Amino acid sequence: MAETVPTEKNIDYALLDRCLAAAIACGDIVNLRFLFLPASPFRRDSSEDISMSKYAYLLAEEESDALEAALRLVQQAEISRQVREQLEKKGPPQLPWELLQALADNALRLGKYTAASQAYELLRTRRRMQEIFLDQADAALDRGAYAEGARGYKIAAGLQYDYAAFPEALPAVLNYQEKAVTLHGKYPVVLEGETLSDDRALCRSSLLFLLQGADFIQRLENRDDESLIQFTAEMIRCLDPAWDRFVPAFQEACRLISPFAELFSRINSYTQEALEVLLEEIFSDEEKETLRGISQFFAPGIAEGSAWQLVMRTLAYYHPGAVSFVRRQRLSASEEILIPALPDTSRLAQQLGLFPL
Structure with missing residues (x-):
């Protein structure tokens, strides 16, 4: 009986770029991290395939300015090289900081504070971002702009983190x-x-x-x-x-x-x-x-x-x-x-x- 020779898995990097851009544009930290996990359909050693219908959610449903901006970002030569390297290596991935920063900013704009706090935490800038919004909010209150001040405090509260959470630190949800x-x-x-x-x-x-x-x-x-x-x-x-x-x-x-x-x-x-x-x-x-x-x-x-x-x-x-x-x-x-x-x-x-x- 002839031995079956495994064929090398072909990766559609253009589709990968669109999936990354979709996650960044909608501020979805879960989808972004999934694309780098061992079970990612974009890893050569994974049995998963991006053509499977269950992965349709990874693509954006419609075009937008945010999606186009994110796509331009992920297609930059240096970032594209880093992404491919991380998909080839074993062990925990090191996500390009530019992608995390863009995702965090989009999540913040969309009011997805849990995702924003996770991304900023990975960048080690979460606390600094809180301070920036609180300082801006306090300045607004000094001017009597109470609605603007309230928005600043709302964002800062949404970026809180619970370091006592088990088994790992997580965003502090306002329960x-x-x-x-x-x-x-x-x-x-x-x-x-x-x-x-x-x-x-x-x-x-x-x-x-x-x-x-x-x-x-x-x-x-x-x-x-x-x-x-x-x-x-x-x-x-x-x-x-x-x-x-x-x-x-x-x-x-x-x-x-x-x-x-x-x-x-x-x-x-x-x-x-x-x-x-x-x-x-x-x-x-x-x-x-x-x-x-x-x-x-x-x-x-x-x-x-x-x-x-x-x-x-x-x-x-x-x-x-x-x-x-x-x-x-x-x-x-x-x-x-x-x-x-x-x-x-x-x-x-x-x-x-x-x-x-």
């Missing part, structure tokens, strides 16, 4: 859903021992939750109260483009709970243990049913009577800024809901349009 439940973990809610009637304390607590970095808060400590209020309001809107559409629902929830203020005070005067042995319910079945409907204002489509944790996670996902303006409220010893929690005289709440008209 508002779980953080919100933790923030409201005690009943009644007390934010760091501060009262919600203090606007400065409310701003600080809100920003600490939204940015999830004590370093960011320290940079804002010397701002006067009015500047801090304006900035916090812009930060909330910056992180939630749908905020102004959410406000009417919040106002309606405020109107709904208004007649129940006395009953809330009464039930909150009891301890959990006392409520468990209370002979007479404080809220009637009809009143409970009405109050359960509040969840629809915070999390439309969620089942009425859902646990407050689920409502909180949904609210935090869509409207993270609202987490500072709600609280848990007991209806009985075994049932809680979320209700609006507006300080009577809050400039921040006023700036956000939360008070019912």
